[in-house]
Amino acid sequence: MTTEHVRRTPAPPEGTYLGMPKFATNAKVQLGDNQLRKNLRNATGTIRAKRVARVAEVPEWEELRLAGEAIKNRTLRHLDAYLVQLEESLTRAGAKVHWARDAAEANAIVVSLVKAKGVDEVVKVKSMATQEIELNEALEEAGIAAWETDLAELIVQLGHDRPSHILVPAIHRNRSEVREIFLREMKLYGTPAPDNLTDDPTVLAAAARTHLREKFLRAKVAVSGANFAVAETGTLVVVESEGNGRMCLTLPETLISVVGIEKVVPTLADLEVFMRLLPRSSTGERMNPYTSMWTGATPGDGPQDVHVVLIDNGRTRVLADPEGRPALRCIPCSACLNICPVYERVGGHAYGSVYPGPIGAVLTPQLRGTSSEIDKSLPFASTLCGACFEVCPVRIPIPDMLVHLRHQVADKKRHHPGVEQTAIAAAGWVLADRSHFELAQRAAALAGRLLPGRSHLGPLPWPASPWTDARDLPVPPSESFRAWWQRTRGETA
Amino acid sequence: MRAEGLTVALFATCINDVMFPGTPKAVVTVLERLGCRVEFPLEQTCCGQMFTNTGYFDAAVPDVRNYVKAFSGYDYIVGPSGSCVGAVRHQHPMLAAHAGDEALAAEVDKVVARTYDFTELLVDVLGVTDVGAYFPHRVTYHPTCHSVRVAKVGDRPYQLLSKVKGIDLVPLPDADQCCGFGGTFSVKNPDVSVAMGADKAHHVLETGAEYLVTGDNACLMHIGGLMHRQRAGVRTIHLAELLAHTEGGAR
Amino acid sequence: MNARDEILNRVRSALADVVQPDPTLDVAVGWTYGRATAMPDVLERFVEMTLDYKALVRRVPATEVPDAVADLLVAAGVGSAVLPAGLDATWRAAIVAAGIAVHEDEPQLSRRELNAIDAVVTASAVSIAETGTIVLDHAPDQGRRALTLVPDTHLVVVRADQVVSDVPEAVGRLAAVVAEGNPLTWISGPSATSDIELTRVEGVHGPRTLLVVLAD
Numbered sequence: 028m029t030t031e032h033v034r035r036t037p038a039p040p041e042g043t044y045l046g047m048p049k050f051a052t053n054a055k056v057q058l059g060d061n062q063l064r065k066n067l068r069n070a071t072g073t074i075r076a077k078r079v080a081r082v083a084e085v086p087e088w089e090e091l092r093l094a095g096e097a098i099k100n101r102t103l104r105h106l107d108a109y110l111v112q113l114e115e116s117l118t119r120a121g122a123k124v125h126w127a128r129d130a131a132e133a134n135a136i137v138v139s140l141v142k143a144k145g146v147d148e149v150v151k152v153k154s155m156a157t158q159e160i161e162l163n164e165a166l167e168e169a170g171i172a173a174w175e176t177d178l179a180e181l182i183v184q185l186g187h188d189r190p191s192h193i194l195v196p197a198i199h200r201n202r203s204e205v206r207e208i209f210l211r212e213m214k215l216y217g218t219p220a221p222d223n224l225t226d227d228p229t230v231l232a233a234a235a236r237t238h239l240r241e242k243f244l245r246a247k248v249a250v251s252g253a254n255f256a257v258a259e260t261g262t263l264v265v266v267e268s269e270g271n272g273r274m275c276l277t278l279p280e281t282l283i284s285v286v287g288i289e290k291v292v293p294t295l296a297d298l299e300v301f302m303r304l305l306p307r308s309s310t311g312e313r314m315n316p317y318t319s320m321w322t323g324a325t326p327g328d329g330p331q332d333v334h335v336v337l338i339d340n341g342r343t344r345v346l347a348d349p350e351g352r353p354a355l356r357c358i359p360c361s362a363c364l365n366i367c368p369v370y371e372r373v374g375g376h377a378y379g380s381v382y383p384g385p386i387g388a389v390l391t392p393q394l395r396g397t398s399s400e401i402d403k404s405l406p407f408a409s410t411l412c413g414a415c416f417e418v419c420p421v422r423i424p425i426p427d428m429l430v431h432l433r434h435q436v437a438d439k440k441r442h443h444p445g446v447e448q449t450a451i452a453a454a455g456w457v458l459a460d461r462s463h464f465e466l467a468q469r470a471a472a473l474a475g476r477l478l479p480g481r482s483h484l485g486p487l488p489w490p491a492s493p494w495t496d497a498r499d500l501p502v503p504p505s506e507s508f509r510a511w512w513q514r515t516r517g518e519t520a
Numbered sequence: 521m522r523a524e525g526l527t528v529a530l531f532a533t534c535i536n537d538v539m540f541p542g543t544p545k546a547v548v549t550v551l552e553r554l555g556c557r558v559e560f561p562l563e564q565t566c567c568g569q570m571f572t573n574t575g576y577f578d579a580a581v582p583d584v585r586n587y588v589k590a591f592s593g594y595d596y597i598v599g600p601s602g603s604c605v606g607a608v609r610h611q612h613p614m615l616a617a618h619a620g621d622e623a624l625a626a627e628v629d630k631v632v633a634r635t636y637d638f639t640e641l642l643v644d645v646l647g648v649t650d651v652g653a654y655f656p657h658r659v660t661y662h663p664t665c666h667s668v669r670v671a672k673v674g675d676r677p678y679q680l681l682s683k684v685k686g687i688d689l690v691p692l693p694d695a696d697q698c699c700g701f702g703g704t705f706s707v708k709n710p711d712v713s714v715a716m717g718a719d720k721a722h723h724v725l726e727t728g729a730e731y732l733v734t735g736d737n738a739c740l741m742h743i744g745g746l747m748h749r750q751r752a753g754v755r756t757i758h759l760a761e762l763l764a765h766t767e768g769g770a771r
Numbered sequence: 772m773n774a775r776d777e778i779l780n781r782v783r784s785a786l787a788d789v790v791q792p793d794p795t796l797d798v799a800v801g802w803t804y805g806r807a808t809a810m811p812d813v814l815e816r817f818v819e820m821t822l823d824y825k826a827l828v829r830r831v832p833a834t835e836v837p838d839a840v841a842d843l844l845v846a847a848g849v850g851s852a853v854l855p856a857g858l859d860a861t862w863r864a865a866i867v868a869a870g871i872a873v874h875e876d877e878p879q880l881s882r883r884e885l886n887a888i889d890a891v892v893t894a895s896a897v898s899i900a901e902t903g904t905i906v907l908d909h910a911p912d913q914g915r916r917a918l919t920l921v922p923d924t925h926l927v928v929v930r931a932d933q934v935v936s937d938v939p940e941a942v943g944r945l946a947a948v949v950a951e952g953n954p955l956t957w958i959s960g961p962s963a964t965s966d967i968e969l970t971r972v973e974g975v976h977g978p979r980t981l982l983v984v985l986a987d
Contacts, residue, residue: 070969
């Protein structure tokens with residue numbers, strides 16, 4: 028490199044997701060951040076209560092969930108046909124369809140489309156797919172500035188940060204942190220924040236409006252994702268709140284939508300199910316403030332140069348496992364994150380992926396495989412409490428899928444047995460047969476007798492320390508139930 | 521359903537058998553008090569959940585076979601654990617399929633249909649909510665996740681507790697939140713597990729209860745272990761043991 | 772192999788377990804589409820839910836719409852408004868008579884010109900009582916999408932016969948216009964965000980003031 032690259036947009040944090048340590052290690056760091064835990068507890072508590080109230084208004088909620096599950100299953104099980112139909116519909120409506128096998132291919136397509144327009148910036152509406160492929164950095168490397176326009180994404184981008192939630196990417200930040208970020212960074216990248224900026228969310232939102240308005244008024248190219256893509260009509264749907272989506276989808280000359288292949292739904296009528304499930308599950312509203320639906324290019328209205336990039340990037344690998352396939356039903360609503368007691372304590376960054384929380388714990392290891400430390404630890408980042416399944420609007424059986432993925436991880440370790448495998452093998456032997464179990468019981472009872480007068484054990488060295496560092500351990504009683512039964516009742520057939 | 525003469529096979533669960541024998545003893549006490557005949561098939565070991573949930577399906581399959589062997593001769597099988605009963609119902613069919621053993625799968629289906637959580641056997645099979653218990657203490661109940669979301673015991677524990685003489689049952693704030701035990705989660709992710717357990721313990725203390733009661737001793741061991749370390753002074757008790765208490769003290 | 776064919780091939784081989792070629796026979800969807808949601812009074816529910824979003828709603832007899840439009844604009848302090856070409860002539864006359872500077876979108880106004888205009892006045896296509904949602908299908912009485920986006924105040928007129936109970940009926944009514952290629956904009960209250968501490972704030976990028984006239 029002869030010339031140093033001068034960045035156009037705020038640099039994200041150093042390091043990659045894949046280079047992160049295992050979940051438990053990340054979680055410990057996040058748990059130490061009291062401000063973060065307070066922010067998360069307040070935010071998830073608020074949104075849980077809203078969701079419960081809005082869902083309770085719909086008597087046929089369970090029927091809707093079953094319909095959402097069935098429609099998505101139908102789509103996924105015949106995805107090839109629906110993708111071909113979507114492509115035909117889009118093409119007929121004047122959109123150009125591109126296909127990308129992986130992130131690099133998708134990024135190359137978007138970069139070349141933007142370059143062909145001869146511009147050096149794009150405005151973006153929040154999209155999980157473009158985060159997943161790290162499009163912003165690919166554009167930056169090509170000398171193109173990608174401006175995030177969703178308020179939370181703007182906070183994350185200006186904060187040199189990573190999103191920590193699917194729906195509210197800056198959920199880990201409170202109002203005073205947001206104020207500091209806006210005061211420090213806005214002036215470096217466009218219209219500055221007013222000097223008298225307070226930490227009132229209304230004032231902060233107004234500052235974002237002013238900062239981004241100039242970018243909206245001049246942008247020639249926008250990049251979006253899509254919540255749904257209707258095969259029958261070629262209609263794309265973006266569900267949002269602030270109007271930044273409408274700005275991006277309406278004002279520029281060129282619109283590039285990066286859409287995961289699982290986003291297709293068969294018919295327009297199917298939207299009646301998802302447009303009832305999504306807002307109530309997601310923001311806990313009867314309906315989100317704005318939904319845009321567009322079908323290719325509309326003469327005289329909005330972008331006339333319309334592109335759709337359909338991406339695989341690991342999705343066909345998920346599809347190939349019938350037990351993992353339900354993860355593709357996800358209509359990113361984030362209800363599973365908001366309800367998850369683990370997510371509530373550690374936040375999204377510990378999951379090492381743009382998809383955090385319970386859905387991330389099942390989706391990420393499938394999309395990326397389980398070779399890295401973080402990816403193979405994700406299926407274990409859950410107590411299997413089951414709250415996520417209860418709130419999922421498309422009934423993704425996340426706890427069962429976590430167990431399925433744990434099996435895959437354990438299976439891979441078979442050839443490299445370690446402490447865990449040895450312990451499992453020993454416990455497996457003990458519990459596989461009554462006679463082994465009774466032998467082990469006598470040993471446990473002996474241990475109990477060696478500690479006369481003690482009901483609990485305090486801190487112990489490894490391997491007991493993960494338990495006893497904070498929790499006392501009860502001492503096994505000197506007589507097991509089985510021994511008592513045999514002593515008092517005699518053997519039963 | 522008349523309890524008189526009903527034969528019930530007790531699935532003690534491995535952790536209760538070794539660590540908390542008072543719980544299966546209490547099940548025997550309550551069921552015999554109600555006129556049931558209780559048997560304890562000695563072939564039983566464990567539901568295998570610890571292996572299944574850690575990903576070691578092969579290690580869990582022998583436990584499924586043991587369960588079938590121990591209990592296939594009984595019409596009513598009862599376990600004092602929402603989690604272990606839930607694992608039998610929800611995971612044993614999957615494990616039989618994993619083993620590729622159709623005969624086992626057929627046996628599992630039969631045994632699973634006859635397996636009840638203690639509270640289900642009392643309320644649904646025996647039709648009893650007042651089991652004659654007396655427990656003059658301030659008590660709060662934590663509905664463990666697997667009892668609610670896998671075994672689906674619903675409000676049966678509350679029905680039973682509300683009929684206990686002398687009890688002062690106080691609601692637990694955020695009762696529906698997981699305590700953070702999670703089986704091997706408690707040692708694979710100890711920091712998160714303890715953080716969740718500390719919040720649960722905090723809510724228990726808020727109630728001013730003398731006793732925390734649940735239907736799962738594993739969760740109780742976790743929350744109780746934290747409270748014991750903190751010298752919190754709240755005692756823990758399994759629902760079956762609470763229901764075994766009668767006026768006059770004899771269990 | 773090109774990316775398209777390779778992805779489709781990957782999908783097909785991933786679905787080797789699917790044997791029934793007809794999607795509707797393969798997976799049953801136990802749902803009856805297009806049903807109404809029962810409610811005592813559709814129009815009252817619509818007003819109630821729209822107010823819940825902190826939009827301003829005025830319900831008037833059809834004959835009084837022009838006056839209501841002009842009154843609301845004046846009360847909101849609107850000095851200029853862009854009007855779509857197909858807007859009702861009587862509304863237009865009332866707006867002009869109220870002394871508001873009227874802009875046409877013919878030829879199309881630039882973004883910056885639109886940004887300098889206070890308000891936009893439009894009709895609408897369908898409204899949803901249960902969710903307080905107003906749907907624009909961008910027919911000539913509503914104009915292209917940018918008109919109802921850039922100005923900071925949007926006054927929209929909803930006819931009573933355009934209000935349906937819930938989302939399924941609305942999607943049914945909109946199917947034809949989507950098939951013709953029209954875009955749709957679903958609006959539920961003024962622009963809003965809950966991105967800071969999940970505290971709802973009305974007014975971000977879209978119109979911060981939403982004025983609704985319901986014409987009985």
